[in-house]
Every structure is written in C-alpha cells, then in structure tokens.
Amino acid sequence: MNGKRLVCIDDEADVRQFICDAAEMAGFETRQSCDADRFMEICEEFDPNIVVIDLQMPDVDGVELLRHLAQQHVKYQILLVSGVDTRILDTACRLGEDLGLPMIGWVQKPIALKKLENLISGKDATGFEICEATVKAGLEKGQFVNHYQPKIARTPYGTWTIQGCEALLRWYHPTQGTIMPNAFFPVIETHPVMMDITEFVLENALGQLKDWERAGLDIQMAVNLSPTIFHSLALPDIIDGMLKCHDIAGDRLILEVTESTAMEDSSKVMDILTRFRLKSFGLSIDDFGTGYSSLKQLYRMPFNELKVDRSFVENLKTDRESQIIVRSIIELAQNLELSVCIEGVETEEVMLMVDAMGCDKVQGFFISPPLPADQFFRLAQEWSYGDEILARASYPT
Structure with a gap:
C-alpha cells in the first residue's frame, strides 16, 4: 500500500473526484465516499494520512463528524472543504483543534487547485512544509519551547494543591506562528527527529525542574513518550543520564505512555517499562480507556498512575454511562494501588464531581491551560502557600 493515503467525504461526486485527482497527482492513493458510515469503514481499513471532509452533508454535518473523530482519537490530518462563509470554515477548523484533532486547514468551494495542492502536500502559500527537515531546522534555531500544565493533587485535608505539571511542546515559527504538536507529531513520529524532539522536551523540562527546585518549588514533572521511540533498549539509560546530569531524583519524573503502547505484547516494551520503574521513574498510562487492555494486562504492567481519557470527562455532567x-x-x-489522574476537567461542576468520586489528581483548563515556565512558577508559588482551588465538596455520585 502507498505510504501517502487520502480519503475524501463529500456529497458532490464531481468535487470528490476533483480532490482525489489532485491528491493522486501529488502521489497519494485515494478513496472516496458520500456516506459517513462508509467513510468511517474506509478510514479503518485504509489507514489514511489525510482525510478531506465536507462541512455540509445531507445526513451528517462536518462538525458532528469532527466530534465523532475526536472521540475516536484519530491520528490522520483533517482538511475541511465547503461553500460556506470563510469565517464559518475558520471557526470549524479552530473547533477541530480544540477537540485535539490534527487540522491542516480549509478550502472554500469552488476549490482553488493550488491551495488544495499546498495543503495536502503540507505546504502553505509561502511554500512552508511541515516535515522532518523543517522540524529539525526549528530545533536548531531555537523555535521550540515547553509549556507546563499544572496537575493538582488531593491533600490529607481534602483540599487540592499543585503537585506537578506536564511538559507540553510548542513550536513558535517566525512566519507560521504557533504550531501545535498535533500538526507535526504525525508527520515526524516515524523519523529519527522524533527522538531529538523527545530529548529536547526532557532536557528542557528537567533543567526547568532543577531551576524551580533551587527557587524552592518541589514538584514532579510529567513528559509524554511517543510509542515510536520504544525501539531502543538504551532508552532508560538515556533518560537516567539526563536526570543525573541535572542532579534530579528519579521519582521526580513521570513518563506518560499511551495505553496501546503499554499493552503491546512485546518483550522489548516490557523490558523498557520495567527498567523505568527500577530507576524509580513514575510511569503513567495515558488516555486510559481508549485501548483494549484487560485487567490481567493492567495488573502485570509496572505502572503507578493511570490517566483517565478526556473523552469520558467531556460529557460527565449529563452522561450516566460516563459517570x-x-x-x-x-x-x-x-x-x-494506582493513583488516578482525571484529565480534561474544564468546569467547576466537573471538578466537584471527580472530587466526590475520589480521584487523586486532576488536570485541565479549570485549573489552568499550559503556561510558559515563568507564569507556571508564579501560579505554583501561590498554591504552595496553601491557597485552595476548592474545599472537598459534597456532590451526588
């Protein structure tokens, strides 16, 4: 199967064919459909890199489809097309980004061929392309920076305090503005630069952690690990060397691994995860609930934290099943004996609910969005002196 694959859903046959013809000229293998259910089947079978979605379909609109794709945690990039006003297209694209989807932009009908070609080939109007070379150049030019999102933990008194943070990467490009990870991670995950990016995030996060420690802030740092870097048995030693270089204890670092990676039936993955724990690193299963792990698998793995996926939290107020x-x-x-972190908490009502359910840690926009290091430090200082987000509340469970 071709390495470049595109799927198009549009109710107009001539538009679908136009898009697919343009994609094939750019080296893509294509599939197309006018039906949402068939579109999802094709995506599951075909494993596309890019999907093109019409915002206005007879039976399902594009926004509903975006919401469904977000719940499925799809990794392919998404391009919107429609004849609606550009402001609506722009808003729909931002909605997709807010849902965590890797949006690559939109094209208004009638479709301009050059813009379509640029977007599906990863280029903008100036010729900028997200690829291994541009990411590597961005690293060399200092265009990447970590932001830090607080993780709060329950105290013995039933209140909450900042216990740690998660390092989240941002790419500040001089002409493209802020580029979020979901726009470039899918492009580079299988390339050697992914390890360079991982080492950059770790090195800067640990350096920042040491600076905060010197300033009197004693917290844990969480860092995500891509499944594609688990090919090297030297990974535990590489990370351990970074910790020793900064004189940081292993238990100050939490490594977040997706559920699908954690439950992979591989002796190499088990080897690496076990050595992480032997070196006292914290290990967290990220996006728990989206994979197919059994209780036996969960019990066998050396994790000490479990992060409940945000898809279960989005409808927690109204959906009995999610509760x-x-x-x-x-x-x-x-x-x-695993600690539980609920991520994606965005309102006080949901905070009160998960608090009453007895979770150990919480992360989300209700507490704070990801912040630059100096802003995070100021926030954490306020909390370190005992200020509370809320007292443990009585909420029906």
Whole structure:
C-alpha cells in the first residue's frame, strides 16, 4: 500500500473526484465516499494520512463528524472543504483543534487547485512544509519551547494543591506562528527527529525542574513518550543520564505512555517499562480507556498512575454511562494501588464531581491551560502557600 493515503467525504461526486485527482497527482492513493458510515469503514481499513471532509452533508454535518473523530482519537490530518462563509470554515477548523484533532486547514468551494495542492502536500502559500527537515531546522534555531500544565493533587485535608505539571511542546515559527504538536507529531513520529524532539522536551523540562527546585518549588514533572521511540533498549539509560546530569531524583519524573503502547505484547516494551520503574521513574498510562487492555494486562504492567481519557470527562455532567465508567476506573485503579489522574476537567461542576468520586489528581483548563515556565512558577508559588482551588465538596455520585 502507498505510504501517502487520502480519503475524501463529500456529497458532490464531481468535487470528490476533483480532490482525489489532485491528491493522486501529488502521489497519494485515494478513496472516496458520500456516506459517513462508509467513510468511517474506509478510514479503518485504509489507514489514511489525510482525510478531506465536507462541512455540509445531507445526513451528517462536518462538525458532528469532527466530534465523532475526536472521540475516536484519530491520528490522520483533517482538511475541511465547503461553500460556506470563510469565517464559518475558520471557526470549524479552530473547533477541530480544540477537540485535539490534527487540522491542516480549509478550502472554500469552488476549490482553488493550488491551495488544495499546498495543503495536502503540507505546504502553505509561502511554500512552508511541515516535515522532518523543517522540524529539525526549528530545533536548531531555537523555535521550540515547553509549556507546563499544572496537575493538582488531593491533600490529607481534602483540599487540592499543585503537585506537578506536564511538559507540553510548542513550536513558535517566525512566519507560521504557533504550531501545535498535533500538526507535526504525525508527520515526524516515524523519523529519527522524533527522538531529538523527545530529548529536547526532557532536557528542557528537567533543567526547568532543577531551576524551580533551587527557587524552592518541589514538584514532579510529567513528559509524554511517543510509542515510536520504544525501539531502543538504551532508552532508560538515556533518560537516567539526563536526570543525573541535572542532579534530579528519579521519582521526580513521570513518563506518560499511551495505553496501546503499554499493552503491546512485546518483550522489548516490557523490558523498557520495567527498567523505568527500577530507576524509580513514575510511569503513567495515558488516555486510559481508549485501548483494549484487560485487567490481567493492567495488573502485570509496572505502572503507578493511570490517566483517565478526556473523552469520558467531556460529557460527565449529563452522561450516566460516563459517570459509571469514570467511577469504576477510579475504584479499579485504587484497588490496584494506582493513583488516578482525571484529565480534561474544564468546569467547576466537573471538578466537584471527580472530587466526590475520589480521584487523586486532576488536570485541565479549570485549573489552568499550559503556561510558559515563568507564569507556571508564579501560579505554583501561590498554591504552595496553601491557597485552595476548592474545599472537598459534597456532590451526588
């Protein structure tokens, strides 16, 4: 199968064909559909790099489809097309980004061929392309920076305090502005520069952690690890060397690994995860609930934290099923002596609910979005003196 694959969903046959013809000229293998259910089947079978979605379909609109794709945690890049006003297209694209989808932009109908070609080939109007070379150049030019999102933990008194943070990468490009990870990670994950990016995030996060320690702020740092870097058995030693270089104890670092990576039936993955724990690193299963792990697998793996996926939190206020799932995950994890972090908490009402359910840690925009290092430090200082987000509340469970 071709390495470049594109799927188009549009109710107009001539538009679908036009898009697919342009993609094939750019070296893509293509599939197309006018039906949302068939579109999802094709995506599952065909494993595309890019999907092109019409915002206005007879049976399902593009926004509904974006919401569904976000719940599926798809990795392919998404391009929107429609004849609606450009402001609506722009808003829909931002919505997709807010949902965590890797949006690459939009094209208004009638479709301008050059803009379509630029977007599906990863270029903008100036010829900029997100690829291994531009990411590597961005690293060399100092265009990447970590932001830090607070993680709060329950105190013995039932209140909450900042216990740590998660390092999240941002690319500040001089002509493209801020480029979020979901725009470039899918492009570089299988290339050697992914390890360079990982080492950059770790090195800067640990250096920042040491600076905060000297300033009197004692917290943990969480860093995400891509599944594609688990090919090297030397990974635990590389990270351990960074910690020693900064004179930081292993238990100050939490490594977040996706559930699908954690449950992979591989002796190499098990080897690496076990050595992480032997070196006292914290290990967290990220996006828990989106994979297919069994209780036996969960029990066998050397994790000490479990992060409940945000898809269960989005509808927690109104969806009884989500409430049952989150409560069950918390109970299961705590019975296995794992701490539980709920991510994606964006309102006080949801905060009160997960608090009453007994979770150990919380992360989300209700507490704070990811912040530059200086802003995070100021926020953490305020909390370190005992200010509370809220007292443990009585909320029906």
